[in-house]
Amino acid sequence: MPTPFDALDDFIALPRVEGLALSPDGTTVVLTVAALKKDATGYERSLWAVPARGEGAPRRLTRSAKGESGAAFTPEGDILFVSTRDDIESDVDDEPGQLWLLPARGGEARPVTRLAGGVSGIAATAEQTARVVVSAPLLRSSDSIEDDAARRAERSTKKVSAILHDTYPVRFWDHDLGPAEPHLLGIDLAGLADTLAAAVEDTAAEEAEAVAEHIGSAAPAPTPYPATLPRPTDLMPTPGRALRHASTALSPDGASLVVSLDRAEPRGGRRILVRIDTATGETAVLRDEPGFDIEMPAISHDGTRIAYLRTAVRTPSGPTPEELWISRLDGSEARRVAADWDRWPSSIAFAAMDDALIVTADDDGRGPVFRVPLDGGEVTPIVSDDFTYSHVVVDRAGGGFVALRSSWLVPPHPVRVDATGAVTPLATPAPAPAAPGRITEVETTAEDGARIRAWLVLPEGASADAPAPLLLWIHGGPLNSWNAWSWRWAPLLAAARGYAVLLPDPALSTGYGLDFIARGWNSWGGKPYTDLLAITDAVVARDDIDETRTAAMGGSFGGYMANWVAGHTDRFRAIVTHASLWALDQFAGTTDSSDYWQRIFTSEAMFEHSPHRFVADILTPVLVVHGDRDYRVPIGEGLRLWSDLAEHHADAEGRMPHRFLYFPDENHWILKPQHAVVWYETVFAFLAEHVLGEEAAPPAVLG
Known part of the structure; x- marks a missing residue:
């Protein structure tokens, strides 16, 4: 019987599940699905909703020529995503990726940002408040969002692509570094206005700019950021390269952002852990240990504790353990957990009741999900099958978690795992193809x-x-x-x-x-x-x-x-x-x-x-x-x-x-x-x- 693996054109046309998010009430999973473009030269991504309990059928949520990715939920159930789709209120022809919001109550998706350099991704969302943190590139010399837009426009007009470096490295994986640097921007979604008054204010600002240009102003003022959109707050205005590998966690109330960032060293750096007050921008170092990398922060659901990974910087002498640690939110009372567990965690989350960590790690040719008790109990696998699990999201409403899992015979597909370890496959618009x-x-x-x-x-x-x-x-x-x-x-x-x-x-x-x-x-x-x-x-x-x-x-x-x-x-x-x-x-x-x-x-x-x-x-x-x-x-x-x-x-x-x-x-x-x-x-x-x-x-x- 023919399968999609018999012909390469059929294989590349298989839809692919690439991401997963869970609604706050635990009833809906949103999948990011990639489908082959009509000309077969790329993939278009869309968001699909499936029931989180195992019944029902997939339902498509978004449809645009530019596609969507990086879905996340707000506490109200609205869906956030990043897309380069056209913003009808923007005058930019080739819009960079921006943050968008699809209302839970229905209606069209609308943009949340209009940044000249776009949004790289959603860094973190708060469980209890309408606060989100995004990663976005800003030019190193820019002192505001408006200034960044003006400087980008100048580089574009003059067709300048040169980059001047004073730190190492100058490129990463597949792209050049600079002249922009990654920033973390806090956004209060409660400020997302959609009123006629705000729209009139934006129009007036645009008309004033046009008049200034027409009368020959030598240095027209930068275009103001739209009043219809919540103004992003730069949580670390002069980051340098510190946020190039940042991993983040936002407290449930949105008040504290915990970030693993790079502490610069002569030709590289090591990771340290800091806490940023999202209201004031005040930064406090939580963990900075010469000779160690501190990464992968996760915050408990009650907002009182942090979990993270601590690893000695590697040398020719041999591999070093990847240690699981927890502490109070202020970094105090730090202690190692599961000290005898000889595996390397690939993701960390707090269990629904905050009494354990839910951790993924490679294990004997598989990738199970483990429960790591915080009271010193034994680490145990929650699932024991021949699959590898990723994108684990704990379900606080119903217990257990949802995740993507795959093996060499089955591509990534969504599943629900209950507290007993029972696995329920969920509906998917990308069903597993027959294996040859x-x-x-x-x-x-x-x-x-x-x-x-x-x-x-x-x-x-x-x-x-x-x-x-x-x-x-x-x-x-x-x-x-x-x-x-x-x-x-x-x-x-x-x-x-x-x-x-x-x-x-x-x-x-x-x-x-x-x-x-x-x-x-x-x-x-x-x-x-x-x-x-x-x-x-x-x-x-x-x-x-x-x-x-x-x-x-x-x-x-x-x-x-x-x-x-x-x-x-x-x-x-x-x-x-x-x-x-x-x-x-x-x-x-x-x-x-x-x-x-x-x-x-x-x-x-x-x-x-x-x-x-x-x-x-x-x-x-x-x-x-x-x-x-x-x-x-x-x-x-x-x-x-x-x-x-x-x-x-x-x-x-x-x-x-x-x-x-x-x-x-x-x-x-x-x-x-x-x-x-x-x-x-x-x-x-x-x-x-x-x-x-x-x-x-x-x-x-x-x-």
Whole structure:
């Protein structure tokens, strides 16, 4: 029976659930859903409401050409979201993203902000009051919202794109930093006026500006911020780079904003915890510890306590625990909880009764939700299944929580989990597609006695009579785990083409404790490599796997490891290396976070474990893939890899069995759907040629 994974055009057209919010009364879940545009070159996002108890059907709430995202609720049940949809009262042709409000009582959505640089996202909302905090970029030299608009207009008019820096770094992941800096703006929604008088006031201000320009005023006054909108309050007027990685929590009464921000250091920084009075802007440092990062704040529902993550800054000596701490709202009475729990939290929330923390973390190839008692009791999983949970929102009205969950066979979908751990799938406009295969868990024992486990996706029909070719997929990170659905690395696409896909968690993977991570620390080419070969050996011994037809693939750290594999064994027929680290000394100084990479390696280990040293030993055909806008693993890594391959392996005419797939306008990930199709078509053609021994041409669209 055909599935959407049989044709790439059908796969990229699958709708995707990307976010979740829960109404204050616990009755409604709002989903952010991405759907393919008509021209198949991007995704449009809309908001959908589904009942939070498991019954009913999805109902679409928004529909605009520009789409919506980042939904959140006010205490009154109004829905906040960010959108670049047109504001009929704005004279800007290409409106940046603004904060919008969809009234619970019905009626049209209306804008809440009209900032020249737009709104980056909703940072936090208050449970009890109509206060919201948004993240928004403001030019460094601006002294007001109006001044920011005027300076942006000048840069636009003069077509200036240059940026002057005085701090490191200058770019991040896929975008340049500056000249704007992220700010946190407080907004009181009670000031959202919608009266004729306010509209007349705005019109009068616009007419006055037009008259000033007409009579030749040398320096017309900046356009006043609209009186119909609540004026945002800059909670940290001169943040510098402090809010670049900010994580925030707003007290239920909206009076206190707790922020994890960057404390600048010579070439980087560490995270500290501060509290900002949203009425006065007064800032108090709650936790500032040299040698530690303090992150992921959460505030209790009664507004008296904070939970947060405390982690020692990492060095080559080994991984450090990610510690759960709680304190009073003023930072006093700080203490660690769950000191013996050996997992790394990925999200933190207070339980409905504030007597425990609800925490997500990788665990043995899955991503459960845990209950962490605050009285010293044992940490226990609330759910025990083969899924990974994210976007957890505690339901104070009905108990339990709602979340998105996924596995390698099922994309993210909304569920409700009650206090007993019972899971109820909720309605969704993006139902799970039929899977062209099955999944099983495999494991082996490494030479040092460590247990190495993996997921194995098998195609339909794989058997002793028809063994499947094997693709070893190596995850990125490397502090990561193959435990959740990925739209970028989708093993079901390979299964639909007859391949088995091995998804292992070698040394450095999360969810197995610090000792397991430490096995590969400062030694990337050591235990991670031998673990991968050990689990591959165990899997190719199965009678439903063809050990003579295998390939290895990976991206980012997985690409690093694919390069390492290529230089250390010829057991695979093909290697695919995406966004990969090649020369570690070069990479450490050109990535967007060089201080981190140079901090976690000794210089000796960086040299010893650099794949470029073994280029002459590569015997397996390699497909190199890289995007020019990748600032985490810069394009120089791919270019040097390609140059080194040519130096050692080109024939008399300069040709090689290797290939280089280059994306000038993609970043660390291949995000445009048309390029995702090209990526998979090129990869599958390369594998068909070298693993299956078939004649296969690359996509015709490549020319």
